[in-house]
Amino acid sequence: MKVYLDADTDPGLIRARRVAVIGYGNQGRAQALNLRDSGVSVTVALPADSRRREKAADEGFDVMTSAEAAAGADLIVLLAADEDHGRIYAQEIEPNLRQGAALQFAHGLSIRFGLIAPRADLDVLLVAPKGPGTALRADYLAGSGLISLFAVAQDASGGAEALALSYAAAIGSGRVGILPTSFAEECEADLFNEQAxxxxxxxxxxxxxxxxxxxxxxxxxxxxxxxxxxxxxxxxxxxxxxxxxxxxxxxxxxxxxxxxxxxxxxxxxxxxxxxxxxxxxxxxxxxxxxxxxxxxxxxxxxxxxxxxxxxxxxxxxxxxxxxxx
Structure with a gap:
């Protein structure tokens, strides 16, 4: 298996994107902060009644709804609860996301089991850090990172893999290793491990x-x-x-x-x-x-x-x- 490092990625790809992180929980907060510290333009999307809106705003992010964020984004990173992905995508993201944008996940469940059927014009990516957001953030600040898995389910632009690698490097994973997988492999192995x-x-x-x-x-x-x-x-x-x-x-x-x-x-x-x-x-x-x-x-x-x-x-x-x- 090839292991990708910072030298194998182009940091300019993700820095040229307007990234909207949907969710500000364990992974959402860590990834948003790491991205921003790597020079990426990031907004945070949360429901209007979310208790986390104040925290995200206090930490310097523009906070908006998922619909508002999708309208201004080139890359949507869906880090809300898996079971809510279908509703968020259908009601708030898909009607507002521009043609040729990208949709990204940290877990393969929504694509593997059809909770979301992405539009054909979208790149569909997976970047899955192998650890909790607290560790992802702490390791990044310490000059290291967590290993991430990456995959592409849909490559409408022809550059989806390079974009996934660029994103993974921006959250710190290029410092230690970015490993290829598939949405199905990541999802099935992870769900099995969590239970068994x-x-x-x-x-x-x-x-x-x-x-x-x-x-x-x-x-x-x-x-x-x-x-x-x-x-x-x-x-x-x-x-x-x-x-x-x-x-x-x-x-x-x-x-x-x-x-x-x-x-x-x-x-x-x-x-x-x-x-x-x-x-x-x-x-x-x-x-x-x-x-x-x-x-x-x-x-x-x-x-x-x-x-x-x-x-x-x-x-x-x-x-x-x-x-x-």
């Missing part, structure tokens, strides 16, 4: 370990340290060394424990369930459930948040984190 590994499985594993120890009479504080705090150590070691290198950095006792326990937890049944999750993602079943929950006012998400907030591990965590204050 990162945000789905790991927190559930932490809860289960904590509950097991506490139920057997261990103190909640010790259970917290063992099952949650040390996850950071693991993540840092894997990030720095890889999984094999991580094993070289831990004790023989810990490594032998991994040998004894790992495949008793992640069994063939677990792997089969992972394959079922991936099949559901590819078939669009997950996206249908996401949209249905959004239309109903997010009852499942709200219940899940409340359940997580009420778990005993949260009280223990607050007490232990306060010890550092």
């Amino acid at each position: 590994v990162l945000w789905g499985a790991i927190p559930e594993l932490i809860h289960a370990g904590f509950e097991t120890l506490v139920a057997e009479g261990f103190s909640p504080e010790i259970a917290y340290f063992e099952c949650l705090t040390e996850v950071k150590l693991l993540a840092d070691l894997i990030y720095a060394r890889g999984i094999a290198g991580m094993r070289e950095a831990i004790s023989n006792t810990a490594e032998f424990g991994a040998l004894q326990g790992g495949r008793r937890i992640v069994t063939e049944e677990t792997r089969a369930e992972m394959r079922r999750i991936l099949a559901e993602v590819r078939a669009g079943a997950f996206t249908e459930k996401l949209l249905a929950d959004a239309r109903a006012g997010y009852p499942r998400l709200r219940a899940s948040r409340a359940d997580a907030a009420s778990h005993p591990i949260e009280d223990v965590g607050r007490k232990l984190r306060n010890l550092k204050a």
Whole structure:
């Protein structure tokens, strides 16, 4: 796989564009700030009643509605919630976006599953930083960046790939690496990871370990340290060394424990369930459930948040984190 760096990009391409960032949340704020610091003309689009309008204005951006921003933009970067993309595009962006402009995403879901059907005259791009906006901004300010994936779904101008690379470099990714993908690959792999590994499985594993120890009479504080705090150590070691290198950095006792326990937890049944999750993602079943929950006012998400907030591990965590204050 070719890895693109700053030297492979033309910064003048994105600087010649009028960019409208739709949304000012985790990714929207970071990308807008990084773009501006790289010499790009940026406006921010938010609903008239958004609580984030004041923050964006205080940080020096012209703030307008998506319809107003689309009318004055050459490149629309859609960083609002995925489930709202279809409405925003159909009602506010498409009627106002000039011929030959470009539409960009940080996640492939809306194109992969047809939430948006872009006009034929538009370039359709993907630039997906592989990390949260807070890290994207912090790394940029530190002179580094986050790796980004990029893809082109529609190349009406003949220059869509070069524009995507220019944008990725402007948010800092050209300092470390910009990797090619497709909308489908990025979307499907990301949705799978969110459910089967990162945000789905790991927190559930932490809860289960904590509950097991506490139920057997261990103190909640010790259970917290063992099952949650040390996850950071693991993540840092894997990030720095890889999984094999991580094993070289831990004790023989810990490594032998991994040998004894790992495949008793992640069994063939677990792997089969992972394959079922991936099949559901590819078939669009997950996206249908996401949209249905959004239309109903997010009852499942709200219940899940409340359940997580009420778990005993949260009280223990607050007490232990306060010890550092």
